[in-house]
Amino acid sequence: xxxxxxxxxxxxxxxxxxxxxxxxxxxxxxxxxxxxxxxxxxxxxxxxxxxxxxxxxxxxxxxxxxxxxxxxxxxxxxxxxxxxxxxxxxxxxxxxxxxxxxxxxxxxxxxxxxxxxxxxxxxxxxxxxxxxxxxxxxxxxxxxxxxxxxxxxxxxxxxxxxxxxxxxxxxxxxxxxxxxxxxxxxxxxxxxxxxxxxxxxxxxxxxxxxxxxxxxxxxxxxxxxxxxxxxxxxxxxxxxxxxxxxxxxxxxxxxxxxxxxxxxxxxxxxxxxxxxxxxxxxxxxxxxxxxxxxxxxxxxxxxxxxxxxxxxxxxxxxxxxxxxxxxxx
Numbered sequence: 001x002x003x004x005x006x007x008x009x010x011x012x013x014x015x016x017x018x019x020x021x022x023x024x025x026x027x028x029x030x031x032x033x034x035x036x037x038x039x040x041x042x043x044x045x046x047x048x049x050x051x052x053x054x055x056x057x058x059x060x061x062x063x064x065x066x067x068x069x070x071x072x073x074x075x076x077x078x079x080x081x082x083x084x085x086x087x088x089x090x091x092x093x094x095x096x097x098x099x100x101x102x103x104x105x106x107x108x109x110x111x112x113x114x115x116x117x118x119x120x121x122x123x124x125x126x127x128x129x130x131x132x133x134x135x136x137x138x139x140x141x142x143x144x145x146x147x148x149x150x151x152x153x154x155x156x157x158x159x160x161x162x163x164x165x166x167x168x169x170x171x172x173x174x175x176x177x178x179x180x181x182x183x184x185x186x187x188x189x190x191x192x193x194x195x196x197x198x199x200x201x202x203x204x205x206x207x208x209x210x211x212x213x214x215x216x217x218x219x220x221x222x223x224x225x226x227x228x229x230x231x232x233x234x235x236x237x238x239x240x241x242x243x244x245x246x247x248x249x250x251x252x253x254x255x256x257x258x259x260x261x262x263x264x265x266x267x268x269x270x271x272x273x274x275x276x277x278x279x280x281x282x283x284x285x286x287x288x289x290x291x292x293x294x295x296x297x298x299x300x301x302x303x304x305x306x307x308x309x310x311x312x313x314x315x316x317x318x319x320x321x322x323x324x325x326x327x328x329x
Contacts, residue, residue, distance in 0.1 A: 075178065
């Protein structure tokens, strides 16, 4: 068995190879079928228009060989890159903010210590690409600069695109457009969305909301990393990539769909908790096991389990939650 997965991550000591192999042999069949469909859709001209068909295809997963391209197109990153030729490299050559560089350097070795491609000894060592992307982004978006969590996201983008400039523009699409204000110094958007999740759980899985309230567990304690890292290091790589496929196309409400599905699916298990630490432990457990490894069936579930979830509902909840947070401020 291979100790390192195709993306360079070392598998943990307790990795269940048997159930993974069983899943992957089934999943490979799906991937092969999807790859043929995607090749037909792209017909060698490497462009697509948004449509119901494309949305359906994306929900069923983008084959790895097309992933970077499709993310670039549907997120608007491709257009931005083409409209700003050479901008990324000019950022790297320009004046630098020393405090920003220090903050980024500090996080370099903490980014994916379990990934062989990010080791100092790797050739090429992806730390260099990661450093460049984060430095460029920090100077491009001075309001955000650099926040912890961005290193993981940029790292994943580099693993998939194998291209610094594309990773930069995808990071810009995520932070600038897709995620509302997650990485600003006050992280208001992030705090708001955790509250929004709480409200959605009240509506859709009331027993769990009631349990959290009874034991005084704040949502931010159990789900903040889900939002900050967009499920990196929380769910298996293949599953995260499938979530990101939809995130780039459909926007931030996908995060709520994933979170609600995890909670709803494990409702009975979470409700066994009888105290504060127990609840926190249950939330760690629900992101492991075959349910999340089987990314294909998991993705089908996120579009059925939580029921309807419109952007209008999300935006309405965001407004009320943001106001509440600001008044507590």
